[in-house]
Amino acid sequence: MGKVTPLKLAVLVSGGGSNLQAIIDACKASDYPAEIVLVFSNQLDAGGLDRGRTAGIRTEAISHKGYAGxxxxxxxxxxxxxxxxxxxxxxxxxxxRLVSTSFVQRWQGRLINIHPSLLPSFKGLHVHQAALDAGVKFTGCTVHYVVPEVDSGPIIAQAVVPVLPGDDAGTLAQRILKQEHRIYPQVIRWIAEGRVSTNDAGIVTIADATAPDFAQINPVPEPN
Known part of the structure; x- marks a missing residue:
C-alpha cells in the first residue's frame, strides 16, 4: 500500500496557541495522517504565529480591526x-472571533472547533466560571463541527474533567486545557482516517474506535 496523502490543515488562532502546539507535536509522528499548511491569526501579535514560524509552517495574519467591508x-x-x-x-x-454564516457554509463539514465545556452546557464565553457558579461536579471540553449557531454543531468528542474542591476558574481552565491537548489531535486523526460520519440527526459516529481512542474521550482520573 502506498503512503496516504496527509490531510492538510489550516489552523486559526487568536492567542498563545497551546492547542496549535499540541497539533504541531502530533504531526511530528511519522504515522500521523495530517499536516499543517497554514497558521492564521486575526491578531498580528498572537503567540500562536511564533509557534507556527518555529515549526516552519506558513503563517499569515490579517487584523480584523477596522477591516474595510x-x-x-x-x-x-x-x-x-x-x-x-x-x-x-x-x-x-x-x-x-465569531465567523460569518457565509464562512461556515463555505467550509461546512470541514470546519471544527474546540470549546472548554461539555456542550451543550455552558456555551459562549466565561464558561469555567459559569460551571463553578452552576455547581456542576464534572465539566470538560468538546470538539465539534461548526454551524452558524454558536457552539451548537455536531459533537465529535468530549473529555470529562472533575471539578475539585477549591477550584477557581483558572485552575479549572488549566485542567481542562490538558484534555483539550489530548482530544483535538485525536479527532483530527479520526477525520483524516475517514472514520467520522454524521447522520441526518447530527449525531456523530466514530468507526472502528478502539479502547485507547475512547480513553481519550473519557479519560481516567489523573493521579494525585
Whole structure:
C-alpha cells in the first residue's frame, strides 16, 4: 500500500496557541495522517504565529480591526487565503472571533472547533466560571463541527474533567486545557482516517474506535 496523502490543515488562532502546539507535536509522528499548511491569526501579535514560524509552517495574519467591508469581507479574505493553501480542514484553535454564516457554509463539514465545556452546557464565553457558579461536579471540553449557531454543531468528542474542591476558574481552565491537548489531535486523526460520519440527526459516529481512542474521550482520573 502506498503512503496516504496527509490531510492538510489550516489552523486559526487568536492567542498563545497551546492547542496549535499540541497539533504541531502530533504531526511530528511519522504515522500521523495530517499536516499543517497554514497558521492564521486575526491578531498580528498572537503567540500562536511564533509557534507556527518555529515549526516552519506558513503563517499569515490579517487584523480584523477596522477591516474595510466588515465581517463578511474579512471572512471572504480569510477563506481565500485558506483556499490558496489547499487546506482540507479548517481547525479553530482558540480563534476568538465569531465567523460569518457565509464562512461556515463555505467550509461546512470541514470546519471544527474546540470549546472548554461539555456542550451543550455552558456555551459562549466565561464558561469555567459559569460551571463553578452552576455547581456542576464534572465539566470538560468538546470538539465539534461548526454551524452558524454558536457552539451548537455536531459533537465529535468530549473529555470529562472533575471539578475539585477549591477550584477557581483558572485552575479549572488549566485542567481542562490538558484534555483539550489530548482530544483535538485525536479527532483530527479520526477525520483524516475517514472514520467520522454524521447522520441526518447530527449525531456523530466514530468507526472502528478502539479502547485507547475512547480513553481519550473519557479519560481516567489523573493521579494525585
Amino acid at each position: 466588515g465581517r463578511e469581507a474579512y471572512d471572504t479574505a480569510v477563506s481565500a487565503l485558506i483556499e490558496e493553501t489547499g487546506a482540507d480542514l479548517v481547525v479553530l484553535a482558540g480563534y476568538l
